Amino acid sequence: MQGDADVKLDSLYREVILDHYRSPRNRGTLEHPDAQAEGYNPLCGDQITLHLDLDGERIAAARFTAAGCSISQAAASMMAGLIEGKTLAEVQSLFDDFKAVMHGHPADEEKMGDLVALEGVRHFPVRIKCALLPFETLKQALDSRTP
Numbered sequence: 613m614q615g616d617a618d619v620k621l622d623s624l625y626r627e628v629i630l631d632h633y634r635s636p637r638n639r640g641t642l643e644h645p646d647a648q649a650e651g652y653n654p655l656c657g658d659q660i661t662l663h664l665d666l667d668g669e670r671i672a673a674a675r676f677t678a679a680g681c682s683i684s685q686a687a688a689s690m691m692a693g694l695i696e697g698k699t700l701a702e703v704q705s706l707f708d709d710f711k712a713v714m715h716g717h718p719a720d721e722e723k724m725g726d727l728v729a730l731e732g733v734r735h736f737p738v739r740i741k742c743a744l745l746p747f748e749t750l751k752q753a754l755d756s757r758t759p
């Protein structure tokens with residue numbers, strides 16, 4: 613599914629997206645994660661496995677492994693770096709904001725960090741699921757954790 617689609621998307625591949633794709637932050641696994649989930653985007657074939665260590669209501673560590681297009685992998689790298697140290701409420705708010713950006717709202721750069729670089733993805737509706745996959749997987753991991 614890559615190849616053609618990725619060539620057409622050249623205009624939105626800003627340098628920061630490529631940088632995260634080529635040198636992903638927080639890539640890897642955690643030995644005894646407090647929460648984990650696997651996400652899959654069948655439209656594009658993107659896969660992500662997310663591991664989280666929690667410290668009460670705060671995300672102490674986030675690691676991911678991913679396969680798929682550069683948008684999904686860059687988004688995973690951006691998200692994992694951003695959520696470390698944040699509370700679950702802050703993370704939910706970040707997810708809500710990012711979804712809003714994908715649906716046309718302006719991005720708050722201070723809050724969203726490098727995720728702002730993905731703003732242009734909203735012009736390519738089929739790729740929005742790629743950008744949202746890491747957050748969907750994060751939500752799945754948090755929802756499925758055993759108390």
Ligand code: ZN
Pocket residue numbers: 653656657658680681682683684742
């Ligand atoms: Zn994708």
